[in-house]
Amino acid sequence: MSARFARLALALYPLAYRRRYGEEMAALVEDEGASPRAVADLARGALRAHVRPEPAVAATVGRDDRVRLGVSAVLLCWVLFTLAGLALYKTTEGRSFEGLGGAPGLLGVARLGIEILAALGSAAVVVGAAPLVLAALRQARSRPTARGAVLLAGGCVATFVGATAALVVLAAAKPDFSSGVEALVLAAWILLAAACGIGCALAARRGLFAIAVPRRTLAFAAACAAVVAAAMAGIALLTLVYLVDLVVGAPGLASSPNGPLGEPNARHSLLLQLAVMVAVAIPATLSARRAWGGAHP
């Protein structure tokens, strides 16, 4: 079991370290045995390598691979960010929230801004990913790794579409479920959507390293990644504005029970969503910067 954890910990290292030292480190772990202490030491080393990379090692990753790394990391961040965004949508979908959001003032502006940026970010993901997906589909026949990535991504999308269709059919049938069962069904769908999204992002990363992509296409993907990261930062900022204005302008609504089981209240839900958004937007911005730097040295 520890050997598996050791492999996982090795996989946490940045690409440059894995390329330069991966084989040697794996050989050392085999020689010494993968004790829990060794696994913890590897995990600490991986974290340090990310936070404070050795410039000479980091420089061994080529420009194109820096773009690949940055773009795929931004996609993964967008998937995680979308989960917080969906939660924000559910938190503020009630009639009282919609009344406030439709009213003139800061709350309405923030809500509209979030919607516009969400649409912009989603469009940038689609537009930036489309040429890469087409390239992966074209090369899937001749490259087994690319084929595996395409199949994984396709399977994730098919699973998500199937689960969503089932949910829509179930909702249309208006079953007599208690609120607890409804919450469970919704939670299961959200978990499945998250798993599918993360699966797609990981498949995209695997596929991106397995195919040949013209530099111009990579540069375009890097530009789209910058737009996505900017949209994430903007949405997080506007969510903060929304939260502050809600707490100040409508304290009753802010402390009203929220969520499928009435807990936590709206303010706490928004705070949690904001924390997730910020935690994801920061690495997304750094990754977009890395991708941009790779495309425009």
Added chain:
Amino acid sequence: MRYISERSTDPGLLVLASLAEGPKHGYAITQDVEAVAGVKLGPGTLYGALSRLEGRDLIEALPSEDRRRPYKITAAGSAALEEQLRLLDRVVDTGMKRLRAAGATS
């Protein structure tokens, strides 16, 4: 005089001291450090130190043997090791003298 940093006394010193004997690969370094200093270098700590030392040209990698790549200390690495050991020697010497003096007066 240079400021001493945390990195000056990190596992890099133990690795340099080990490589002063001759080229070694990762496993041989950990075994030697354990025998000499009585501490175990974890794989993440060891390769963190190796990457820093290599980045500063204090060690260099030799052609890989199977999957195990040996490293050797460079001239700059030997000089850095000697400088640090002299500093440590002075600290040890002074510290021991002061301890003995304190023991004599108490």
